[in-house]
Amino acid sequence: MIIAGNFKSFKTREGTKEYLEKLEAEVLNSSSEVVIFPPSTALQSWKGKVSVGTQNAYPTENGAFTGEIGLEQLEEFQTKYILIGHSERREILKERDKFIAEKFDFFTENSFKVILCIGESLEIRREGEEKVLEFLNRQLEKIDLSKDFVIAYEPIWAIGTGITPTLQEIDSILEKLHKLSGKKVLYGGSVKLSNSVEILSLPNCDGVLVGGASLEPLDFAKMVSIADEVQK
Ligand code: 13P
Numbered sequence: 001m002i003i004a005g006n007f008k009s010f011k012t013r014e015g016t017k018e019y020l021e022k023l024e025a026e027v028l029n030s031s032s033e034v035v036i037f038p039p040s041t042a043l044q045s046w047k048g049k050v051s052v053g054t055q056n057a058y059p060t061e062n063g064a065f066t067g068e069i070g071l072e073q074l075e076e077f078q079t080k081y082i083l084i085g086h087s088e089r090r091e092i093l094k095e096r097d098k099f100i101a102e103k104f105d106f107f108t109e110n111s112f113k114v115i116l117c118i119g120e121s122l123e124i125r126r127e128g129e130e131k132v133l134e135f136l137n138r139q140l141e142k143i144d145l146s147k148d149f150v151i152a153y154e155p156i157w158a159i160g161t162g163i164t165p166t167l168q169e170i171d172s173i174l175e176k177l178h179k180l181s182g183k184k185v186l187y188g189g190s191v192k193l194s195n196s197v198e199i200l201s202l203p204n205c206d207g208v209l210v211g212g213a214s215l216e217p218l219d220f221a222k223m224v225s226i227a228d229e230v231q232k
Helices: 013-027 072-073 087-090 097-109 122-126 129-140 169-179 193-201 217-230
Strands: 002-006 031-037 051-052 081-084 113-118 149-152 183-188 205-209
Touching: 002 183, 002 217, 013 031, 013 051, 013 217, 072 122, 081 097, 087 097, 097 113, 113 129, 122 129, 129 169, 149 169, 169 183, 169 193, 193 217, 205 217
Parallel strands: 002 031, 002 205, 031 051, 081 113, 113 149, 149 183, 183 205
Antiparallel strands: none
8 A cells, every 4th residue: 555645835844854753653664655745845865664755856867947856856865756747737837748748757767656646627527437537548648558657546626625536436447547557546635534444445446645634644644554454
């Protein structure tokens, strides 16, 4: 199981360090993979059970890319995990499938563990599962499925809203993504301590990508224990 926390634009460098100390103590003996994604300014060289990944980076060693970071900056923290294709970057920062595929190729070639995020809008969900799958397929079209990576299925309408698809809807999509890609598939979108047992117990769920509910280390640690308990 993979339990990942996306801090988005929350927490400082100091706050992330305190968080890591608390989380590490709680999950030390976990059998799950535990990763947090703090903002770039809070990246840390952390050697322990918990891994620290980056929410974003530019597909370059270094160069003239104002406001971005590349491999050189990530190497300073031995960062090896990266989120690619998050819906907030697709929607707000206007990242397109072609650029997402470029990032994907660059970071997989540089031995990063990529969590590739995909997910549909509410408009598409309302058209039914077939349309959702067509859309997700299109988001994967330029992605080289022969590479080693993890998929996070995050329906946009479930992110930060407190609303999730039904458990059957989640499992059905995860199952199809599994079959299509042969990769581990995580679910993300309003995962909380209160719904994490049901979600993590779904037969096709390999873990969760948690936003808001990952900000509190003890709650996040409890999700990790739940993942250990329901381990398939
Ligand atoms: P929430 O858990 O806050 O809904 O965010 C999910 C997410 O976007 C994780 O990447």
